[in-house]
Amino acid sequence: MVANQNITLFILSVGLSIAGFTAGDDDQFVYTGFASSNLTLDGGATVTPSGLLELTNGTVRQKGHGFHPSSVLFYESSSGAVQSFSVSFVFAILSTYPETESGHGLAFFIAPDKNLSGSFPTQYLGLFSDQTNGDPNSHIFAVELDTVQNYDLQDINSYHVGINVNSLRSIRSHDAGYYDDKSGLFKDLSLDSHEAMQVWVNYNRETTQINVTIAPLNVAKPVRPLLSANYNLSAVITNPAYIGFSSSTGSVSGQHYLLGWSFGINSPAPPIDITKLPEMPRLGQKARSKALQITLPITILALFLAASITIFLFVRRKLRYAELREDWEVEYGPHRFSYKDLFDATRGFREANLLGTGGFGMVYKGILRGSRLNIAVKRVSHDSKQGIKEFITEIVSIGHLQHRNLVPLLGYSRRKGELLLVYDYMPNGSLDKYLYGKEGKPTLDWNQRFQIIKGVASGLLYLHEECEKVIIHCDIKASNVLIDNEIHGRIGDFGLAKLYDHGTDPEATHVVGTIGYLAPEVARTGRATPLTDVFAFGIFILEVTCGQRPIKQSTQDRQVMLVDWVLEHWHKGSLTDTVDIKIQGEYDIDEACLALKLGLLCSHPFTSARPNMRQVMQYLNKEMPIPELTPNLSFSMLALMQNDELIMHCPSEIGFGTISTISGVRR
Ligand SMILES: *[C@@H]1O[C@H](CO)[C@@H](O)[C@H](O)[C@H]1NC(C)=O
Ligand SMILES: *[C@@H]1O[C@H](CO)[C@@H](O)[C@H](O)[C@H]1NC(C)=O
Ligand SMILES: *[C@@H]1O[C@H](CO)[C@@H](O)[C@H](O)[C@H]1NC(C)=O
Ligand SMILES: *[C@@H]1O[C@H](CO)[C@@H](O)[C@H](O)[C@H]1NC(C)=O
Ligand SMILES: *[C@@H]1O[C@H](CO)[C@@H](O)[C@H](O)[C@H]1NC(C)=O
Numbered sequence: 001m002v003a004n005q006n007i008t009l010f011i012l013s014v015g016l017s018i019a020g021f022t023a024g025d026d027d028q029f030v031y032t033g034f035a036s037s038n039l040t041l042d043g044g045a046t047v048t049p050s051g052l053l054e055l056t057n058g059t060v061r062q063k064g065h066g067f068h069p070s071s072v073l074f075y076e077s078s079s080g081a082v083q084s085f086s087v088s089f090v091f092a093i094l095s096t097y098p099e100t101e102s103g104h105g106l107a108f109f110i111a112p113d114k115n116l117s118g119s120f121p122t123q124y125l126g127l128f129s130d131q132t133n134g135d136p137n138s139h140i141f142a143v144e145l146d147t148v149q150n151y152d153l154q155d156i157n158s159y160h161v162g163i164n165v166n167s168l169r170s171i172r173s174h175d176a177g178y179y180d181d182k183s184g185l186f187k188d189l190s191l192d193s194h195e196a197m198q199v200w201v202n203y204n205r206e207t208t209q210i211n212v213t214i215a216p217l218n219v220a221k222p223v224r225p226l227l228s229a230n231y232n233l234s235a236v237i238t239n240p241a242y243i244g245f246s247s248s249t250g251s252v253s254g255q256h257y258l259l260g261w262s263f264g265i266n267s268p269a270p271p272i273d274i275t276k277l278p279e280m281p282r283l284g285q286k287a288r289s290k291a292l293q294i295t296l297p298i299t300i301l302a303l304f305l306a307a308s309i310t311i312f313l314f315v316r317r318k319l320r321y322a323e324l325r326e327d328w329e330v331e332y333g334p335h336r337f338s339y340k341d342l343f344d345a346t347r348g349f350r351e352a353n354l355l356g357t358g359g360f361g362m363v364y365k366g367i368l369r370g371s372r373l374n375i376a377v378k379r380v381s382h383d384s385k386q387g388i389k390e391f392i393t394e395i396v397s398i399g400h401l402q403h404r405n406l407v408p409l410l411g412y413s414r415r416k417g418e419l420l421l422v423y424d425y426m427p428n429g430s431l432d433k434y435l436y437g438k439e440g441k442p443t444l445d446w447n448q449r450f451q452i453i454k455g456v457a458s459g460l461l462y463l464h465e466e467c468e469k470v471i472i473h474c475d476i477k478a479s480n481v482l483i484d485n486e487i488h489g490r491i492g493d494f495g496l497a498k499l500y501d502h503g504t505d506p507e508a509t510h511v512v513g514t515i516g517y518l519a520p521e522v523a524r525t526g527r528a529t530p531l532t533d534v535f536a537f538g539i540f541i542l543e544v545t546c547g548q549r550p551i552k553q554s555t556q557d558r559q560v561m562l563v564d565w566v567l568e569h570w571h572k573g574s575l576t577d578t579v580d581i582k583i584q585g586e587y588d589i590d591e592a593c594l595a596l597k598l599g600l601l602c603s604h605p606f607t608s609a610r611p612n613m614r615q616v617m618q619y620l621n622k623e624m625p626i627p628e629l630t631p632n633l634s635f636s637m638l639a640l641m642q643n644d645e646l647i648m649h650c651p652s653e654i655g656f657g658t659i660s661t662i663s664g665v666r667r
Contacts, residue, residue, distance in 0.1 A: 030262035030270040033278040040067040040114055051278035053258035055247035063126030063248040067114045071240035082233045086269040087201040090259040092280055093192035105146035106247040106256045112139045112238040121248035134167040139238045141165055143201050143212055147191045159191045163210055163229045165236050172229035178215045179224040196259055208232040217274055323415040335411035337422055342377050342413055344369055374425035381418050405459030407482050407492040432478040435547050446587035449544050452489035454620050456481055459491040461613035464530045472528045476536040477517050478543050516550030520605050531607045538602025542566055545595045547580030563603050597626055
């Protein structure tokens with residue numbers, strides 16, 4: 001039945017349409033595609049190369065119109081009534097985004113002129129404005145195929161067909177669909193299903209009946225119209241009038257296409273040859289490309305941003321936690337800390353965590369995340385590539401061997417140009433704070449002081465003689481001695497001097513150490529030996545015993561070396577006057593004199609005169625008597641340190657000859 005009808009339609013149309021548009025006069029025409037048509041277009045309307053009338057092109061809030069070029073005379077000259085007419089057309093609506101709305105619909109209209117520039121898009125379908133909607137002077141008759149439900153206009157649902165007179169508030173409307181000829185059942189149609197559909201509009205002059213019928217393209221015109229209304233269009237349609245199609249989009253876009261159109265006054269609209277209709281754009285193709293035009297740049301931008309952020313975070317993390325790790329370090333694995341752990345432990349090396357700034361770098365307090373262990377992290381900057389391996393070997397070997405007078409070294413970490421040493425945290429801080437009464441620390445009594453001196457001597461002996469390699473500390477001083485819970489002295493910062501010792505070029509010798517503790521030969525040769533540590537240790541003993549800094553401020557604003565001052569008192573026979581007054585005389589005189597004399601001996605300007613640490617220990621433990629210093633000893637340490645030549649040329653005058661014989665240098 002359907003097939004037969006289509007064949008009949010086909011045979012009929014062959015005769016009627018040869019080249020798209022066939023029109024004998026303006027009482028009747030048929031467009032089979034619009035390629036060769038002369039439609040009057042405005043807004044977004046175009047005729048595509050394939051011959052589709054595209055009323056909107058996918059832009060939001062757009063309207064478009066396509067008019068039959070010439071006017072239509074709806075009235076017979078003699079009578080004042082609109083004649084019967086018949087319209088049929090094939091349309092399709094594509095939503096830009098599959099599964100979303102297609103914007104507003106499409107309408108066939110009859111209007112008094114071709115000027116619809118005052119109309120609004122969106123729900124006004126490009127036919128009316130909020131002013132003209134409902135105005136009887138509009139003289140617009142329309143059949144709307146709406147895809148959006150608008151409550152203001154009392155739309156019954158989103159897909160509906162309506163008969164409109166001077167208003168988008170339809171005089172009659174119905175869900176889009178058709179009554180099946182065979183079963184008589186109503187079948188819904190999705191107007192923006194991308195499928196082409198055909199619509200028929202018939203008006204009967206006598207009955208003033210308007211019938212609207214819609215059906216899928218492959219279905220012949222159903223017998224039962226979808227909509228039927230009685231309205232005398234003579235009150236609406238002007239003479240002449242213009243006929244065409246209007247469409248609009250709102251905040252969502254869609255494309256509205258017309259594939260074919262036929263019209264007849266006082267005659268049925270010629271059938272449209274559906275086999276000759278232009279091809280619809282492939283399903284979703286244009287829609288997708290439109291969608292891509294919008295979403296693709298956004299997606300690319302979003303991906304780019306996401307990638308950039310990821311890379312930024314990754315690089316920042318890499319840079320922040322970057323560390324150096326080489327093959328040879330594998331064996332030191334257990335001593336190796338990750339930089340990130342140290343970074344986290346010290347809360348990013350915050351200023352609040354800074355414990356102090358030492359000769360080699362800053363020291364930060366930290367808490368290891370896993371073990372909750374308190375640590376002190378020393379950041380040492382270095383630029384020597386060669387020395388680092390020896391240094392770490394040494395550091396780790398020190399770490400292996402625990403000594404009660406060394407601050408326990410837990411391990412290390414390193415990154416470019418920076419070495420991080422991880423020590424046990426010593427909550428009591430450094431000795432100088434006790435000696436000079438900083439931070440309200442109680443002063444130490446004699447026994448504690450002597451114990452600290454012996455402890456430091458023991459630690460230094462260990463570094464010099466008892467561990468695998470000779471380790472020269474290079475910076476023995478009160479501020480490098482830390483006090484543990486039992487008020488024992490523990491040497492910190494050991495081994496660091498080595499870092500500067502290895503691999504650096506001889507021209508750029510680093511003189512490490514602290515003024516006041518520097519042995520004279522260091523200034524001359526730039527080389528440190530265990531005996532330079534002994535020198536500094538001598539100064540350290542005096543510092544602890546006298547409670548004075550190595551360079552003391554004298555009354556006349558002059559700087560006096562502590563050694564000289566002690567020597568002076570020794571000469572005068574008033575050695576005990578130099579003992580720290582803060583002890584308030586409560587000390588063992590023999591021990592104090594031993595300490596003072598040992599301090600002088602150790603800080604002897606001649607290396608050969610100094611004892612080694614083993615001997616120092618023996619003196620301190622009173623296992624061996626300390627060699628007597630010659631009483632007529634007279635020299636200025638300061639002068640000596642400033643003028644080495646003097647000592648070199650006339651050592652006999654200085655009267656240290658006896659001392660040099662007692663101190664054999666360990667080699
Ligand atoms: C759609 O039509 C408008 C005119 O209404 C035009 O400015 C715009 O460039 C067109 N867009 C496309 C994608 O063709
Ligand atoms: C197209 O229509 C315009 C007026 O709308 C007219 O001037 C022109 O001659 C027509 N062209 C053709 C080829 O019919
Ligand atoms: C429709 O209106 C016109 C003009 O008022 C009138 O001449 C005509 O008779 C009317 N038609 C019917 C069927 O009433
Ligand atoms: C079209 O109509 C608008 C008002 O709706 C008017 O301003 C404009 O002048 C008209 N254009 C023409 C060409 O008549
Ligand atoms: C409208 O449809 C009904 C039912 O099919 C029919 O009887 C009537 O003639 C139609 N009117 C027009 C104007 O086509």
